[in-house]
Amino acid sequence: MTVAITGEEVVGALDKELKGAVKSVESEGILVQAEKILDIALCVKNNKNLKLDYLVSITGTDYIDYLEVSYLFYSLDNNKRFTLKVRLENKSNPAMPSLTGIWIGAELQEREIYDLLGITFSGHPNMKRIFLWEGFHGHPLRKDFSNGN
Amino acid sequence: MPELITVGAAISPNLPWSDWQFGFWIHLLIFGIGIISLLLGSVIIFIWLERRLVGRFQRRLGPNRAGPLGLLQSVADVIKILTKEDIVPSRADKLIFWIAPIVAFTPVVLMLAVVPVADGALLADLNIGILFVIAISSITALGVFMAGWASYNKYSILSAMRTVAQLVSYEMPLILSMVGVVIIAGSLSLNDIVKTQTVPFIVLQPAGFFIFFIASLAEINRTPFDLLEADSELVAGYNIEYSGMKFATFYLTEYCEAIVLSTLAATIFLGGWQGPWLPPIVWLLLKIGIVFCFIVWIRSTLPRLRIDQVMGFAWKFLLPLAILNIFVTSIFVALWPETPAWLMGLTNLAILVAYILFWSKLFKPGGKAVAV
Amino acid sequence: MAIKTEPILLNLGPIHPSTHGVFRMRALVDGEVITDIEPVFGYLHRGIEKLAEQKSYRQFIPLTDRLDYVASMNNNLAYVTAVEKLAGIEVPERAEYIRVIMSEIQRIISHLLGIGSFFNDMGTFFTPFFYMFIQKEKLTDLLEMVSGQRLLFNYMRFGGVSHDLPDEFLPALNTFLKEMPAEIDKYERLLKENEIVLARSKKVGILSPDMAINSSASGPVLRASGIEWDIRKADPYSIYDRFDFDIPTGTVGDCYDRYRVRVEELRQSIRILEQAVAGIPKGKVLNPVPLRFRPPEGEVYSHIESNKGELGFHVISDGSDKPYRLHIRAPSLLNLTALRKMLTGWKIADAIIIFGSIDICVGEVDR
Numbered sequence: 052m053t054v055a056i057t058g059e060e061v062v063g064a065l066d067k068e069l070k071g072a073v074k075s076v077e078s079e080g081i082l083v084q085a086e087k088i089l090d091i092a093l094c095v096k097n098n099k100n101l102k103l104d105y106l107v108s109i110t111g112t113d114y115i116d117y118l119e120v121s122y123l124f125y126s127l128d129n130n131k132r133f134t135l136k137v138r139l140e141n142k143s144n145p146a147m148p149s150l151t152g153i154w155i156g157a158e159l160q161e162r163e164i165y166d167l168l169g170i171t172f173s174g175h176p177n178m179k180r181i182f183l184w185e186g187f188h189g190h191p192l193r194k195d196f197s198n199g200n
Numbered sequence: 201m202p203e204l205i206t207v208g209a210a211i212s213p214n215l216p217w218s219d220w221q222f223g224f225w226i227h228l229l230i231f232g233i234g235i236i237s238l239l240l241g242s243v244i245i246f247i248w249l250e251r252r253l254v255g256r257f258q259r260r261l262g263p264n265r266a267g268p269l270g271l272l273q274s275v276a277d278v279i280k281i282l283t284k285e286d287i288v289p290s291r292a293d294k295l296i297f298w299i300a301p302i303v304a305f306t307p308v309v310l311m312l313a314v315v316p317v318a319d320g321a322l323l324a325d326l327n328i329g330i331l332f333v334i335a336i337s338s339i340t341a342l343g344v345f346m347a348g349w350a351s352y353n354k355y356s357i358l359s360a361m362r363t364v365a366q367l368v369s370y371e372m373p374l375i376l377s378m379v380g381v382v383i384i385a386g387s388l389s390l391n392d393i394v395k396t397q398t399v400p401f402i403v404l405q406p407a408g409f410f411i412f413f414i415a416s417l418a419e420i421n422r423t424p425f426d427l428l429e430a431d432s433e434l435v436a437g438y439n440i441e442y443s444g445m446k447f448a449t450f451y452l453t454e455y456c457e458a459i460v461l462s463t464l465a466a467t468i469f470l471g472g473w474q475g476p477w478l479p480p481i482v483w484l485l486l487k488i489g490i491v492f493c494f495i496v497w498i499r500s501t502l503p504r505l506r507i508d509q510v511m512g513f514a515w516k517f518l519l520p521l522a523i524l525n526i527f528v529t530s531i532f533v534a535l536w537p538e539t540p541a542w543l544m545g546l547t548n549l550a551i552l553v554a555y556i557l558f559w560s561k562l563f564k565p566g567g568k569a570v571a572v
Numbered sequence: 573m574a575i576k577t578e579p580i581l582l583n584l585g586p587i588h589p590s591t592h593g594v595f596r597m598r599a600l601v602d603g604e605v606i607t608d609i610e611p612v613f614g615y616l617h618r619g620i621e622k623l624a625e626q627k628s629y630r631q632f633i634p635l636t637d638r639l640d641y642v643a644s645m646n647n648n649l650a651y652v653t654a655v656e657k658l659a660g661i662e663v664p665e666r667a668e669y670i671r672v673i674m675s676e677i678q679r680i681i682s683h684l685l686g687i688g689s690f691f692n693d694m695g696t697f698f699t700p701f702f703y704m705f706i707q708k709e710k711l712t713d714l715l716e717m718v719s720g721q722r723l724l725f726n727y728m729r730f731g732g733v734s735h736d737l738p739d740e741f742l743p744a745l746n747t748f749l750k751e752m753p754a755e756i757d758k759y760e761r762l763l764k765e766n767e768i769v770l771a772r773s774k775k776v777g778i779l780s781p782d783m784a785i786n787s788s789a790s791g792p793v794l795r796a797s798g799i800e801w802d803i804r805k806a807d808p809y810s811i812y813d814r815f816d817f818d819i820p821t822g823t824v825g826d827c828y829d830r831y832r833v834r835v836e837e838l839r840q841s842i843r844i845l846e847q848a849v850a851g852i853p854k855g856k857v858l859n860p861v862p863l864r865f866r867p868p869e870g871e872v873y874s875h876i877e878s879n880k881g882e883l884g885f886h887v888i889s890d891g892s893d894k895p896y897r898l899h900i901r902a903p904s905l906l907n908l909t910a911l912r913k914m915l916t917g918w919k920i921a922d923a924i925i926i927f928g929s930i931d932i933c934v935g936e937v938d939r
Contacts, residue, residue, distance in 0.1 A: 053807035106788050108873070108901035110886045121886075123873055127785065127799065130806050134873075156788025156909050159613075163905075167621070182614035182938055191622050192897075258702040354582050358604070358920070423697060424768055432590040432693045433924050503768045504695025506921045507604055565770035 055079040056133040064098050080134030085147040088137055092153055102126045103133055106154040111164040113194045118145050118170060149175040167192040231323040235312045243455045244274045250496050257500035286444035289352055296350035301449035304343025307336040308456040315463050316391045318473050318480035329390040330382060334375050341367035348438035359437035362427045362507055369514040370418035376522035377411035380529040381468055394472035402469040403545045407525045407552040409469045411518050416461040422495055424502040425510055462491035521555050579607060586615045590693045590924045593934030604919045609912055616938040624898035628864050629655055637724035640936040642685055643678040646878040648728035653809055654874035654885035655730055659867035662859055667732035668811045669852040676841040677711050682879035683834045684708045686931035690831055693928035694772055700763060707755055710748055717741050732858035742849055752842055773827035777914045777926030780825060787910040790903050791881025793930055796833045797825035803877040815844045827929040864893045880904050900939060904932040
């Protein structure tokens, strides 16, 4: 079974200065500040005990008040999984650092989130729409999206 | 000084068609019409044959609805293709686009002019028959290149470039493979070559036949050398923009080339029209059919090579073997003209096997990425 | 004087025989060599994730068929297990067995097509493709027997499967399982040691293990790079922990290894099917769930080892009868992440077979 690593375990493994970036701890993941996501991701990837080296999936969700991006990681060696979440309050122009520098697997998924939810990932090598065409207005997975009908 | 080119020089005087009572022009007319109708007729049959055979190789039936055994399928296809709209791309080089199919098709028909269907029964018995065939066959590459270039399409340009590289490379072993036969026969005339074959030359020259067959597969763009069409890479290759009659001409060219090269293989290496009981023309057609079926068998079995592998195969494998073959054959003929056939054939076969075994040691699978 | 040359921009797709649907690559070629390539997505984008938010949980099952349309049972399975996990729905024993049987049949179908079209890309004139298609058709007949459809089955339901197996199904499957190993041996005799196949696919398009992990590759692509990761073993869903099978892995991560891994997986799927057919119990196949049921608030990520890789459904519920958000982790899309690095520097002919060896389904890439 792929066992979920508890949030406490991960927080315990983080460096001291990164502990402040953790906003809340859940049973299967932690919620962190958007600006610190790169450092935290690097930390969980390189930590010898966690070894979360496989980025599985990135999901972006529109919760009306804020946008949430959740990252799911596996540790292929230890057969563990872990979720990292980020909330973006600024819905008009949401932006956060891109993880493509650490996992190139993030490249297409971040483009997808940019396309469908409108979150800009800074540092992404090719930040443009992936499924919809250039010139499309709006981001369909936003809850307030309307296609004009 | 003998005339360089003589027409009808080798025709035996005691054959019924040797002394044409109606004269040269009638002879030309009858054989001209005969060759073209035989070729076009056999294309229809051979397309059907290929599709049925490929069907069987692939554990299915093949076309079997139009006419008895599906024989009318090709006819139906021809009617369909001729009624199609003839589209010329707006940015194509119109004149070359128009000429290209003709340039590709004509030399293929011309090649049959020197092939005898019975003793002395041929359009023109050139004493340089093989040279004529080689010279004429290269022109097809030009037509294909013109088509690819004039279409103004990136796929067809890639295909045109591959054409030139591949056809020119394989011309070399193709020509050299026939030299061994010419040395033994002592003549360039195809009629003489057939008559010399008391034993088919494939027995004397297995290596020569091997090279000739592989090189002609490349010349007629058949698997594993079908890089010009490469349907999975270049979609359709040089004829991608062609439709209607012009496309049909290219299609025809391809099959005619296959038939003509089968004919040459049958004439040069398999004894041509010679054979017991049956009339000569039947023997020739039978042998053509066998070679053609072999081509179809290879087509439905092997994958395609990459362009660098194709070129490497021609220059590094076939060409040295062809030169080796010429060398050994000429030693035999020059120093020991009375060599028994079995010894000559066995030596040739041994060289072929040893060469393949040696070369297989150097075989390295895979490829290397180019640093970009 | 050097001849002036310029690279040309070659559009491979969206309409091209070897892009397996409507995938498009913009390739910059220098002669035959690809110097840069940019995949272009979206020609088959139907907004399935948005559609999910407007349909009830059950209404969405037929839409999952349209993801990886050569293996729609697997998509069904991934979705229903996700929702069952979210709502805590129990599945009867017999239904679990049926699900495993369907899933493995789909894996065989998909791999047969994957291998067949890989060899088509390599230039064989459809012969391996037809050999495999004949076997694939037998399996499609089986699936038609249970669901009445031949492509988009819509067979799984929350709490089981829609119908029980017809009486003829298991005997027919048994016949197939008996003849299939001999068929695979036939493919191996044809293709495994063929010099041209070796010359074309060995050491071509190598995906190193580090790169495979870093680019989130999964399924046969990941395993061909030598990483033993199969969700059926790592995180057994349904009843996969009861079956005995191996995870085939490659060593180099080239096109040839990816082809080998798929062939070995065919054999493993047959092993699983044999065990499942032998062990299938009697009983009901569906625990009834109300048509418009409301799972509790919460979110769940559930994954299966689909034929192409890890197929995950991230379902977020707000307690209503429609998913609040549904994200599909599509293996085909993520396996393409490394495409650019894998193709650059290779010739066009190589690029085609590297792309073919990844074996994508555009329905899943674009969703």
